[in-house]
Amino acid sequence: GAGVSQSPSNKVTEKGKDVELRCDPISGHTALYWYRQSLGQGLEFLIYFQGNSAPDKSGLPSDRFSAERTGGSVSTLTIQRTQQEDSAVYLCASSRRTSRETQYFGPGTRLLVL
Amino acid sequence: GESVGLHLPTLSVQEGDNSIINCAYSNSASDYFIWYKQESGKGPQFIIDIRSNMDKRQGQRVTVLLNKTVKHLSLQIAATQPGDSAVYFCAENRIQGAQKLVFGQGTRLTINP
Numbered sequence: 001g002a003g004v005s006q007s008p009s010n011k012v013t014e015k016g017k018d019v020e021l022r023c024d025p026i027s028g029h030t031a032l033y034w035y036r037q038s039l040g041q042g043l044e045f046l047i048y049f050q051g052n053s054a055p056d057k058s059g060l061p062s063d064r065f066s067a068e069r070t071g072g073s074v075s076t077l078t079i080q081r082t083q084q085e086d087s088a089v090y091l092c093a094s095s096r097r098t099s100r101e102t103q104y105f106g107p108g109t110r111l112l113v114l
Numbered sequence: 115g116e117s118v119g120l121h122l123p124t125l126s127v128q129e130g131d132n133s134i135i136n137c138a139y140s141n142s143a144s145d146y147f148i149w150y151k152q153e154s155g156k157g158p159q160f161i162i163d164i165r166s167n168m169d170k171r172q173g174q175r176v177t178v179l180l181n182k183t184v185k186h187l188s189l190q191i192a193a194t195q196p197g198d199s200a201v202y203f204c205a206e207n208r209i210q211g212a213q214k215l216v217f218g219q220g221t222r223l224t225i226n227p
Contacts, residue, residue, distance in 0.1 A: 059214070091157050093157075
């Protein structure tokens, strides 16, 4: 079956521009997560969705970052007024119901802010 | 602070040998642990998990050991193959609090032919 997909796979943008990253979770998975991975680093939690609501936004680094999920499926992560330090791989994962079940990751979006 | 960390950032082993990757965690409330494998340019791939009511769990060529006394987790890979070369992350989930995984920094495993 289809796994988690993300688009675009790569994004190069100029400092100050806004970007939107998309995640399509595995069909039927109600839990969705966004993580950020800087070069050579571990994964940093950003936000968690259960259905369309986000009970945990604690990892969003600033108010320039926002995310939404519609129809309990697709999610978009938006970064406004991008900065060079936003350059990283943004990973999306989904699990059937909770984080205490296996999280399946997408391939990530590699964001480079010039 | 609370963290999940790794003892070694890199590990090289000969093809066919066994490898052991270690991970230390600091939060005694953690009750669910997962190992992920990440190949270059790909997202993390689930390998094996273990809950705190167990101290050992085996999969195909992999074994995870959990020592709650010293808050230590290890991943053993038997008869390593070139395809095992990757970065391995341990992650923890806690009984209470946010529904999120806390990841360690990762260990790069290289299998030498």
